[in-house]
Structures are given as structure tokens and as C-alpha cells.
Amino acid sequence: MKTRILGRTGLSVSEIAFGGVEIGMPYGLGAHEMPDEASAIQLLQKAVESGINFFDTARHYGESERLMGLAFQDIRDRVILATKCVHFKDEEGNIPAYPELKAIVRESLEESLKNLKTDYVDVFMVHYADMDILQNEDVARVFSEIQGEGHVKNIGVSVYKVEETAKAIQSGIWDAIQLPFNLMDQSHGDCFQYADEKGVGIIVRSVLMRGMLTERKFKMHKALKEVENHLEAYRAVAEVHFDNFPAYATKFALKHPQVSSVLVGIDKEEYLHASIRNLEGNALSNELFKESQQMKYPDPSFLNLAEWDRKGWL
Incomplete structure (x- = not known):
């Protein structure tokens, strides 16, 4: 497994990151059988x-943090942990004033540390930072202060949105x-060079578009006909050049040098091995890379x- 440096953090992270949501709660399209604790x-x-x-992982990912704590309590020095704070907007969508906000964020972190059985996390994140959050000085102040502790x-x-990435x-x-990016939706790629220049690490999620960029075919609503046509076009490329569709999707994301790691949701050992195999073999050629960029969905x-x-x- 190759590693890449996560921006100015200096962390050397594996090209595949283990997405912990699926071990902690039902997630994704179709039926989902949860693994037991062991x-x-x-x-x-x-x-x-x-x-x-x-x-x-994240505070909102069900049992995910707790399970990671149990798994890594004796090998903490071998893993890099990223978790996310609880959502802190109130029911009206307002951000609390500084004192309350700091109390919420601090309590969320303390609970994460307890669940993860550690005294530090490598990356502590806002769980969906919209423009209101990104423009809020108290949010920036709270997270910066906690980082200093x-x-x-x-x-x-x-x-989620490109303008949020640019603002961040x-x-x-x-x-x-952490942002969504895949063969179909390449919109955040416009910010990759900017992030690199500023030393901001990029973690890509949704690289398989919740299973749509795999061999698994979904019965799609008639309103999604154009989406289905695009998926089939990419699938045809994958059949010619790669062992499988996920290998194509994963290697496309990692062809971007500014991407440090690709998050893959894993809840079974077979998916773990498959995700690692997707890195094997040759990377995308420059020609195929450019062709893949041109095939992106026109309305992300x-x-x-x-x-x-x-x-x-769905």
C-alpha cells in the first residue's frame, strides 16, 4: 500500500482510507447487513x-468510533484517526454563540476520545461545513483553540459544494x-491545485458514487436515464482497460496528485481485499485520464x- 502526504499536516496516509460509516450504521443503497462487533x-x-x-469516522456514525477504539487500543501508534464533531446548528439552522459552541464542540471531542480509547485524534473535522459555518468566525476560533490544546x-x-471547498x-x-469526487462528478477538481498551493490535504469520498460506479447495476428511474447512459459509457471503458469498474474509478481519483487518500466504505473482508486489489496494475494513462475527464456528467x-x-x- 502506497502512502501520500496529507497536505501541511505531514501525515503519511494510505492511498485507501477505511470509511467507517458502514460498520457503524446502515448506509448506502439497497439492503445492508451490519457486521457484528467481533x-x-x-x-x-x-x-x-x-x-x-x-x-x-464520526460521532454521527453509530457504533463506528467505539468499534475503532476497541480495534486499535493496543496499536494506536500504527493508525491515523480522523473523526467529525456532532452537528452544532440548532433546529432553526443557527450557529450557537461562542461559549455554547465551544462547549458543544469540546463535549463532542471528549466523547470521541473516550470512544476511540485515545488521548488525541489526528484530524478533527466539522461534519458538513456549509457556507454559514465556513464564514462564521466563532467556528474557526473554537476549532483553532481546541487544536492548540x-x-x-x-x-x-x-x-459537499465546490464553493464550500474554495472558501475552506x-x-x-x-x-x-473531505469532499465528494468521482468520474461522474469532477466539479471539486477545479479546486485541487489551489488546495495544493495552500498546503491543504484533500481526502476524497464518494469515489464509487455509493455503489453506482461498480459492476452492480441498479434499476434506475426514468428520470435518471441520462445518468444511466453516462454510467454505461464509463462501464464500457472499464471493461476494456481495467479488471473492474471500481478499479477504474479509484485509479481515476488517485491520478490527481493533489488527492492524498480515497475513502472507501468497507464492512466486509471481501470488500477490504477488493479495495486493495483496485490499486494493483498500471495507473491510468495520460490519454485515458483526459478522456475520462471529458466524459464527466455535464450537470453535477x-x-x-x-x-x-x-x-x-431510488
Whole structure:
């Protein structure tokens, strides 16, 4: 397993990061059988044995933090842990004033440290930083102060929109950004060079678009016909040049030198081994890389799976 440096953090992270949501709670498209506690712990430890050293979790990921704590309590020095704070906006969507905000964030961190059985986390992130959060001086102040107290080595944000990524980089505050990026939706790629210049580490999620960029074919609503056509075009490329579709999708993301690690949701040993195998063989040629960039979906804002779900398209 190769490693890359996560921006100015200096952390050497594995190219594949273990996405911890699926061991902690039901997630993704279709039926999802949760691993039991013993199986989850064994899976996490096998990931370390296989060369993965970067693990992503969050307070909102059910049992994920607790399971990682149990798995890594004796090998903490071999893993890099990223977790996310609880959502702190109130029911009206307002951000609390500084004293309350700091209390919420501090309590969330303390709970994470307890669950993870550690006295520090390598990356502590805002769990979905929208523009309100990114423009809020109290949020920046709270996370910067907590970083200076020793239990948080680096701070970061998880975002959805390109303008959020650009704002987070421009602020100069955040050390790392977790963002969605894949063959279909390449919009955040416009910010990669800017992030590199500012020393901000890039962690990519949704590289398989919740399973759509795999051999698994979903029965798609008629409103998604154009999406289905795009998926099939990429699938045809994968069949010619790669062992499987996920290998194509993963290698495309990692072809970008500014990307430090690609998050993959893993809840079974077979998925662990498959994710590692996806790195084997040759990388994308420059020609195929450019072709893949040109094939991107023309309207990335339409690729909103949560919205599709609300409309009954999934």
C-alpha cells in the first residue's frame, strides 16, 4: 500500500482510507447487513495488517468510533484517526454563540476520545461545513483553540459544494478537506491545485458514487436515464482497460496528485481485499485520464442522491 502526504499536516496516509460509516450504521443503497462487533473489530485490524493506516469516522456514525477504539487500543501508534464533531446548528439552522459552541464542540471531542480509547485524534473535522459555518468566525476560533490544546493534531472540514471547498481553502484555517469526487462528478477538481498551493490535504469520498460506479447495476428511474447512459459509457471503458469498474474509478481519483487518500466504505473482508486489489496494475494513462475527464456528467448539481431518494427515484 502506497502512502501520500496529507497536505501541511505531514501525515503519511494510505492511498485507501477505511470509511467507517458502514460498520457503524446502515448506509448506502439497497439492503445492508451490519457486521457484528467481533467481525467489525477483526475487519479493522485486518485492514491495518493489509497496509491501510488511515481511518475515517464520526460521532454521527453509530457504533463506528467505539468499534475503532476497541480495534486499535493496543496499536494506536500504527493508525491515523480522523473523526467529525456532532452537528452544532440548532433546529432553526443557527450557529450557537461562542461559549455554547465551544462547549458543544469540546463535549463532542471528549466523547470521541473516550470512544476511540485515545488521548488525541489526528484530524478533527466539522461534519458538513456549509457556507454559514465556513464564514462564521466563532467556528474557526473554537476549532483553532481546541487544536492548540493538544488533543487535536489537525483540523478540517467535510463539505459537499465546490464553493464550500474554495472558501475552506481560502480561509487558511483548515488543514484538510473531505469532499465528494468521482468520474461522474469532477466539479471539486477545479479546486485541487489551489488546495495544493495552500498546503491543504484533500481526502476524497464518494469515489464509487455509493455503489453506482461498480459492476452492480441498479434499476434506475426514468428520470435518471441520462445518468444511466453516462454510467454505461464509463462501464464500457472499464471493461476494456481495467479488471473492474471500481478499479477504474479509484485509479481515476488517485491520478490527481493533489488527492492524498480515497475513502472507501468497507464492512466486509471481501470488500477490504477488493479495495486493495483496485490499486494493483498500471495507473491510468495520460490519454485515458483526459478522456475520462471529458466524459464527466455535464450537470453535477443533478447528481444528488439524497434528493433522488426524497423523490422516490431510488
